[in-house]
Amino acid sequence: MSTEVRNGVTPRRRSPMAPMGGVRYGLVLGLVILGMLLLAGRIVTLHVFDRSFLQGQGDARTLRTESLTAHRGMITDRHGEPLAVSTPVVTLWANPQEVPGDRIQRLMLSQALGMSLDDLDARLERFAEREFMYLRRQLTPAAAQRVLDLRVPGVYAQHEYKRYYPAGEVVAQLLGVTNVDDMGQEGIELAYQSYLAGTPGLRRVIKDRRGRLVRDLAILREAQPGGDLTLAIDQRLQYMAYRELKAAVAEHDADGGVVVMMDARTGEVLAMANQPSYNPNNRAGLDPRGLRNQAIVDVFEPGSVMKPLAMAAIMESGRFDSDVVVDTSPGWMRIDRFTIRDIRNYGELDLAGILEKSSNIGMSKLVLELDDPLVPDLYRRLGFGQSTETGFPGEAVGHLPAPVRWSRSQWAALSYGYGLSASALQLASAYTALANGGVRLSPSLLKLDEPPEGIPTIDADVAHELLRIMERSVQPDTGGRRASVPGYRVAGKTGTVRKNSASGYEENVYRSLFAGIAPVSDPRVVTIVMIDHPRGESYFGGAVAAPVFSRVTGSALRLLDVPPDQRVR
Structure with a gap:
């Protein structure tokens, strides 16, 4: 091995473990301190001078405004006997991206919903890229609770109303019907849709990152129930x-x-x-x-x-x-x-x-x-x-x-x-x-x-x-x-x-x-x-x-x- 000699002096090689030179060390240290100061300043600014920004960002991730379903008005005969009434029901929905792939949980969920495991898997697969899908519409509260008691992640409930006609086929053509969203489609239900439907309300709630309700905050607008209608029918x-x-x-x-x-x-x-x-x-x-x-x-x-x-x-x-x-x-x-x-x-x-x-x-x-x-x-x-x-x-x-x-x-x-x-x-x-x-x-x-x-x-x-x-x-x-x-x-x-x-x-x-x-x-x-x-x-x-x-x-x-x-x- 040869060693380069210049002017009769042999240079010394710096060890890799040798400490950094003073100028460079001071420069790096200054940059680190400056970054920390900037970060601290930003924290102080957000927490002291601009708290509304952080509050808004947090609220955007936890606060929700939800619709309150308005109770559809009752239709009665001339003596006040009910011909069409709305009963509370529960609609179950899911976020397919949150539903676990565990076969046991899915099997229990499918049985509670009254469908086959293959059908449930197929539906979850079809909506895999979305965050919402219906599982079952308009279940009785008791039937819906049996599903919710399984505590399957990604399964949620939505409270609605379903129309019921006590007289059945006897006066069906005159009254008409509503669809699954409780909107009049035929007959009196359609003719007086705006009067019977009422006005939905709004409420503010806090939900976690999974969309689960944490707390009710306030009622922004009360739901106005629909008007009752009295027919001439006896x-x-x-x-x-x-x-x-x-x-x-x-x-x-x-x-x-x-x-x-x-x-x-x-x-x-x-x-x-x-x-x-x-x-x-x-x-x-x-x-x-x-x-x-x-x-x-x-x-x-x-x-x-x-x-x-x-x-x-x-x-x-x-x-x-x-x-x-x-x-x-x-x-x-x-x-x-x-x-x-x-x-x-x-x-x-x-x-x-x-x-x-x-x-x-x-x-x-x-x-x-x-x-x-x-x-x-x-x-x-x-x-x-x-x-x-x-x-x-x-x-x-x-x-x-x-x-x-x-x-x-x-x-x-x-x-x-x-x-x-x-x-x-x-x-x-x-x-x-x-x-x-x-x-x-x-x-x-x-x-x-x-x-x-x-x-x-x-x-x-x-x-x-x-x-x-x-x-x-x-x-x-x-x-x-x-x-x-x-x-x-x-x-x-x-x-x-x-x-x-x-x-x-x-x-x-x-x-x-x-x-x-x-x-x-x-x-x-x-x-x-x-x-x-x-x-x-x-x-x-x-x-x-x-x-x-x-x-x-x-x-x-x-x-x-x-x-x-x-x-x-």
């Missing part, structure tokens, strides 16, 4: 109407049906039953047809139940005396290449006989004698072709053609209930004009504080006379005899209508109807019954719908404590 009458309708639909193997009962004095809807129906508390296997409130959203040609209303226009015209006689022989007539028929040849009939026998020929001949569109004008004043303004979602207005360039056959068809469409609720509202001395009442789904004034529509004397004539249509020797109610005077009209489709009227497919008022001496209820496509030999309104009217109306009058009225001598 739950007793609703149960009874639904029971009789369901039995009739089953007896005649029909596609469905409707019963609407209105208070003849106020226009309040006391009962509104539909078939088919569904259980809103258990919607598994739900038939979509059952969701429709057919009484309001569906329309049909009403047929002969319109004849008393058309007769009102004929009698008001002043063109015919009360003892006028119309020859309906030979029981059929041709108009504009169309043939109009009666069931048989009734011969000569007066005005009362035309209604009693439900003669299409008699009605057609009377209407064709009129120069002015008096019948469609009266129909329009009675509310046909217009909204009933109940506010119900999807409410139908029906169809009433404008009398422009009508043919003679169209004029005739209108007099016996063809060529227009209406809902069962519109029919009930129109019949209140006959029950109230010519004053029509608009239907109300909500209970009213006081009776409305009504709309004068038919001459009072004509309305009273028609009521008397219609009472004859429910006598023992008439087609409407099955609508009679023991102890009470009843006025009504049967109807049997061929169903139409896009291709025209269907063969041997009918709707059976009865519209009636009781008791005649002091009308209290107006009832409309429609049975859709009854099968078998019995399809006439007097054989299918009239018995339902009798049972429903008779039970209603007794439940309402209406005294029996005196028979006409």
Whole structure:
């Protein structure tokens, strides 16, 4: 090994363990002291002069603002009986990133949730990149507590409300339903969503880094519960109407049906039953047809139940005396290449006989004698072709053609209930004009504080006379005899209508109807019954719908404590 020699001097090599030179040592030491001073200064600044910054950073990691669920308002019948109530439930959710992979814990969790371990693993895997997933929605508090007692990390509870309908399928279409988030989706629940839902509140809480509640700090805004809603429905009458309708639909193997009962004095809807129906508390296997409130959203040609209303226009015209006689022989007539028929040849009939026998020929001949569109004008004043303004979602207005360039056959068809469409609720509202001395009442789904004034529509004397004539249509020797109610005077009209489709009227497919008022001496209820496509030999309104009217109306009058009225001598 050679050693470099310069100027005869051999340099000494510095040992690696030798101490640092004074200048460099002082420089490093100065930098360290400066850093410590800066750090200390920052600490003093944050803790003394700028404490709000640290406080804000800490709060951002621990303070939370949470929503307080507002209790949805109750829906009751006119007597305060609950029809829709909200019950407390618990929704379980998880942070997939915190749920342990331990197989025993996951197995116990899956069993408590009522699912297989494979399904739980698959869901956790699907949401692995997120911090939130639902485990089970709307469990009872007891069922949710069994899961929470397992103390599985990453599993949390959220308190909510679930809608419950004590009457089940009986009033399902009128009330409608809410979704899993307690928002109205159909019926009254949807129509009055903003009123029933209320306003959620806010609270401030402290949570740990795992999202677990440590302490409630303050209520920032109280939750405002939704308003309670009182319907005009009488739950007793609703149960009874639904029971009789369901039995009739089953007896005649029909596609469905409707019963609407209105208070003849106020226009309040006391009962509104539909078939088919569904259980809103258990919607598994739900038939979509059952969701429709057919009484309001569906329309049909009403047929002969319109004849008393058309007769009102004929009698008001002043063109015919009360003892006028119309020859309906030979029981059929041709108009504009169309043939109009009666069931048989009734011969000569007066005005009362035309209604009693439900003669299409008699009605057609009377209407064709009129120069002015008096019948469609009266129909329009009675509310046909217009909204009933109940506010119900999807409410139908029906169809009433404008009398422009009508043919003679169209004029005739209108007099016996063809060529227009209406809902069962519109029919009930129109019949209140006959029950109230010519004053029509608009239907109300909500209970009213006081009776409305009504709309004068038919001459009072004509309305009273028609009521008397219609009472004859429910006598023992008439087609409407099955609508009679023991102890009470009843006025009504049967109807049997061929169903139409896009291709025209269907063969041997009918709707059976009865519209009636009781008791005649002091009308209290107006009832409309429609049975859709009854099968078998019995399809006439007097054989299918009239018995339902009798049972429903008779039970209603007794439940309402209406005294029996005196028979006409």
